[in-house]
Amino acid sequence: xxxxxxxxxxxxxxxxxxxxxxxxxxxxxxxxxxxxxxxxxxxxxxxxxxxxxxxxxxxxxxxxxxxxxxxxxxxxxxxxxxxxxxxxxxxxxxxxxxxxxxxxxxxxxxxxxxxxxxxxxxxxxxxxxxxxxxxxxxxxxxx
Numbered sequence: 001x002x003x004x005x006x007x008x009x010x011x012x013x014x015x016x017x018x019x020x021x022x023x024x025x026x027x028x029x030x031x032x033x034x035x036x037x038x039x040x041x042x043x044x045x046x047x048x049x050x051x052x053x054x055x056x057x058x059x060x061x062x063x064x065x066x067x068x069x070x071x072x073x074x075x076x077x078x079x080x081x082x083x084x085x086x087x088x089x090x091x092x093x094x095x096x097x098x099x100x101x102x103x104x105x106x107x108x109x110x111x112x113x114x115x116x117x118x119x120x121x122x123x124x125x126x127x128x129x130x131x132x133x134x135x136x137x138x139x140x141x142x143x
Contacts, residue, residue, distance in 0.1 A: 003119035004028040008038040008053040008065070009081070021108055027115070034058070035065030042073055050099075050118045052111065055082035055089060063092055070097035075125055077118035081106060 005022065009015045010033055019029045030048065032038040035057055042048060051069060055062035066078050080093045083104035090101050099118040102111060 002027045003049045003115055004030075004047050005050045005052060005115055006030045006032060006038060006041060006048045008032045008035065008051060008057075008062070010034060010054065010057040018111075022112070022115075025112060027112075035060030035062060035068075038065055039068050039072075042069060042076065046073075048073075048076055049122050050115050051076060051078045052081055052115065053078060054104075055080050055093070056084050063089065063096065066093060066098055067096045075122055077122050079111075079114050079118055081111075 005027055007015050007019055007022070007029060008031075009018075012033060015031045015033065019031050023029045028047075030041060030045070032041050035053070036059055038051065038053065039060070042051075053062045053065060057065075060068070062080055062082070066080065069076060069078055074097075077099040078097065080090075080098045080101045081104055082089070082101070093101060099121065100114050102114060
C-alpha cells in the first residue's frame with residue numbers, strides 16, 4: 001500500500017504543484033497551508049503516514065508544528081523541507097523527532113525516496129506494536 005502523505009507549506013503554488021507530481025506517482029496526498037491547519041487535519045484524519053512540512057511558515061512554524069505532531073501522533077513520520085536550513089534548525093528538528101531534512105528545491109525522486117523510507121519506518125513500528133499486543137494477549141490467556 002502506498003504512503004498517505006500530508007504536504008504542509010504556506011506557498012500555495014508549491015504545494016499544489018508538488019501534490020500533483022506526488023499523486024501522479026500513486027501516493028495519496030493531502031495538503032495544508034499552515035502548521036495549525038496540519039495539526040487540525042491530523043486530529044481528524046488518522047490515516048496519514050508521513051508529513052512533508054516546510055520549516056518557515058507564518059503562525060506556528062514547522063519546528064513547533066513538528067513538536068505538536070510528534071506529541072499527538074508519535075508514529076507519524078515528519079520530513080522537514082526548507083530553503084533556509086541551518087545546522088541549528090536541522091539539529092533542533094532532529095531532536096524534536098523529524099525523520100529527516102531536505103533542502104528546497106528537492107528533487108522529486110529524492111523526496112519520494114525519503115517518503116518511502118519514512119513510511120517503511122512507520123510500518124515497522126506499527127508491526128512491532130501489533131506483535132507486542134498479540135504476545136501480551138497470549139501471555140494473559142496462558143496459551
